[in-house]
Amino acid sequence: MTTFDRMTDYFPPTPSPPSETETLAESPIMSSFKEANIVPNGAAPPNTETTGVEGAPGRMSLKLSHLPSKKDIKAPWPRTPSSIDPNNPPWPAFRGYHTYSFAHATMGHRLPTILGKAIDDVILTLNQESEEDRIVDLIKCIERMDTLKTELQEHAKLRPIIDDGEADVPLWNKEIAKYFQGKDFMNAPWLFAEAYKYRRLRECFSVSKYWQTYDVFFRQKCDTFSRSYEAVFELSMRFAEPWRHRDGLTDEQRLEEERLMFMELTQICLWGNSTDLSLLINMTEEQIKSLQSTGGEALSATEKNILGNHMNRLWEIVRDLRETTGGRIDFVLDNAGFELYCDCVYADFLLQSGLAKEVRFHGKRYPWFVSDVTKKDWSWLLNSMTYGHLFPVATEEEKESLRRMGRRWKQYESEGKWVYEQHPFWCTGYTFWDLPSEAPDLFLHLSRSDLVFFKGDLNHRKLTYDCAAPPSTEFEIAIGPMASAAGAPKICSLRTIKSDVVVGLGPNGDELAERLDKEEEGWKISGKYAVVLVSEGRPGEKVRFA
Numbered sequence: 001m002t003t004f005d006r007m008t009d010y011f012p013p014t015p016s017p018p019s020e021t022e023t024l025a026e027s028p029i030m031s032s033f034k035e036a037n038i039v040p041n042g043a044a045p046p047n048t049e050t051t052g053v054e055g056a057p058g059r060m061s062l063k064l065s066h067l068p069s070k071k072d073i074k075a076p077w078p079r080t081p082s083s084i085d086p087n088n089p090p091w092p093a094f095r096g097y098h099t100y101s102f103a104h105a106t107m108g109h110r111l112p113t114i115l116g117k118a119i120d121d122v123i124l125t126l127n128q129e130s131e132e133d134r135i136v137d138l139i140k141c142i143e144r145m146d147t148l149k150t151e152l153q154e155h156a157k158l159r160p161i162i163d164d165g166e167a168d169v170p171l172w173n174k175e176i177a178k179y180f181q182g183k184d185f186m187n188a189p190w191l192f193a194e195a196y197k198y199r200r201l202r203e204c205f206s207v208s209k210y211w212q213t214y215d216v217f218f219r220q221k222c223d224t225f226s227r228s229y230e231a232v233f234e235l236s237m238r239f240a241e242p243w244r245h246r247d248g249l250t251d252e253q254r255l256e257e258e259r260l261m262f263m264e265l266t267q268i269c270l271w272g273n274s275t276d277l278s279l280l281i282n283m284t285e286e287q288i289k290s291l292q293s294t295g296g297e298a299l300s301a302t303e304k305n306i307l308g309n310h311m312n313r314l315w316e317i318v319r320d321l322r323e324t325t326g327g328r329i330d331f332v333l334d335n336a337g338f339e340l341y342c343d344c345v346y347a348d349f350l351l352q353s354g355l356a357k358e359v360r361f362h363g364k365r366y367p368w369f370v371s372d373v374t375k376k377d378w379s380w381l382l383n384s385m386t387y388g389h390l391f392p393v394a395t396e397e398e399k400e401s402l403r404r405m406g407r408r409w410k411q412y413e414s415e416g417k418w419v420y421e422q423h424p425f426w427c428t429g430y431t432f433w434d435l436p437s438e439a440p441d442l443f444l445h446l447s448r449s450d451l452v453f454f455k456g457d458l459n460h461r462k463l464t465y466d467c468a469a470p471p472s473t474e475f476e477i478a479i480g481p482m483a484s485a486a487g488a489p490k491i492c493s494l495r496t497i498k499s500d501v502v503v504g505l506g507p508n509g510d511e512l513a514e515r516l517d518k519e520e521e522g523w524k525i526s527g528k529y530a531v532v533l534v535s536e537g538r539p540g541e542k543v544r545f546a
């Protein structure tokens with residue numbers, strides 16, 4: 001069974017978003033809501049019941065021949081800026097109660113499964129523990145996880161986060177109080193409800209005495225990297241030595257050589273995102289290998305799967321960094337292990353080529369969406385490359401290539417050329433439309449970057465407010481203030497498509513998406529397609545906060 005089969009066999013295709021010209025009542029997304037007896041954005045289901053009295057007539061039908069004819073009303077999407085809030089995104093939100101949607105499959109099936117596996121992991125740890133106090137404390141963590149699983153399955157209301165000393169507590173509780181009072185796991189927007197689940201999982205441990213920093217996904221993350229050995233050495237054998245130009249090239253040829261390298265490494269960094277653990281539970285080694293193929297031929301074949309492709313513009317931006325700016329590039333990271341390794345190979349090239357002088361990596365403060373990078377994952381990668389014995393079957397040359405790269409990367413860190421950061425905002429339920437207002441310090445910090453890469457699906461969902469914007473929507477419109485606010489940096493989203501929101505497909509994007517809906521069930525969640533989208537932002541302008 002392929003990943004694709006596995007993912008589609010428990011839910012039918014996701015409804016496509018309404019186009020800007022469609023009225024809401026006529027849109028495909030609305031008709032699927034109607035089937036499920038639901039309306040978007042949290043309103044109560046319409047009452048469609050009949051009288052229930054046996055023999056009573058069904059419905060009255062009036063003849064309305066003297067009323068004015070129906071008007072061609074435009075859909076109210078996108079909402080006006082002042083009416084947008086976390087419960088009311090610019091276009092219709094995805095919510096867990098949309099029965100035939102990935103949101104529903106995730107909230108109803110995938111998240112309980114992920115929690116169940118997390119409990120198994122803790123039990124494994126429990127069985128290896130000898131100290132009574134620690135055992136008793138860990139059992140309480142498991143009990144809290146059980147409670148969370150039950151709440152999730154019973155669609156419980158979202159309660160405030162307990163004050164566990166984390167820096168994000170006020171952000172969470174403010175958002176719950178302002179926008180999600182009385183909302184539950186299924187009727188809150190999917191993005192918020194899913195993020196909330198990971199925050200609650202964190203709480204299961206953060207209130208404990210001995211297990212505050214325990215990562216229920218750590219074993220999985222390490223294991224997947226260890227199983228990626230072919231692709232790992234494919235890259236380390238090429239990049240063990242710092243990259244340099246071939247001898248005897250003209251300036252023009254050197255630039256072209258650099259451009260070609262940049263294009264291929266951008267794709268490696270992009271497709272590294274398809275091995276995300278939350279989707280690839282139980283993947284075979286063969287399946288992982290085919291997803292991680294880094295060969296040139298495979299890459300040119302995969303370029304046609306980049307449905308919104310701004311790579312040429314991206315190259316122009318990066319090429320000009322050397323001359324025009326200080327060359328600071330930021331990565332808002334996604335997944336640990338192989339994806340992080342690809343990000344680092346890419347960042348390494350950007351430094352070696354002189355295109356960038358400094359790279360800042362932004363990770364999560366605690367375990368998040370299964371495979372996201374935490375500080376521990378970051379250190380684990382660099383240290384196990386340098387000192388570890390992860391790949392017993394590798395040749396001495398292969399092991400040495402990995403060690404050399406690991407040592408170089410650690411050196412970058414100690415020289416301050418690579419900096420790892422973990423702002424609390426990255427682990428909140430807010431989308432990045434709210435980044436300037438909810439995390440002004442972070443926005444100001446990012447505004448000083450020359451280019452910010454956002455890696456992966458979740459970051460893309462957060463950039464685009466995770467709502468049913470038409471696929472032809474321009475990326476810069478879809479990301480709102482992150483493009484339009486004064487001082488917004490240049491942004492590039494490198495994302496393999498693994499969930500419903502799809503924008504930036506160009507003027508014919510709606511037709512393209514419609515065709516894929518018909519021809520390739522599940523194309524929005526398979527990770528087979530991708531986007532590389534650039535926003536020019538308003539760099540250099542003074543950042544102002546209202």
Ligand code: F6P
Nearest residue numbers: 106276278456457458459498499
């Ligand atoms: O659970 C769904 C989801 O949030 C999807 O958006 C995506 O498939 C996955 O989890 C996370 O993907 P990524 O690691 O690329 O952000």
Ligand code: MG
Nearest residue numbers: 334335369372
């Ligand atoms: Mg992730």
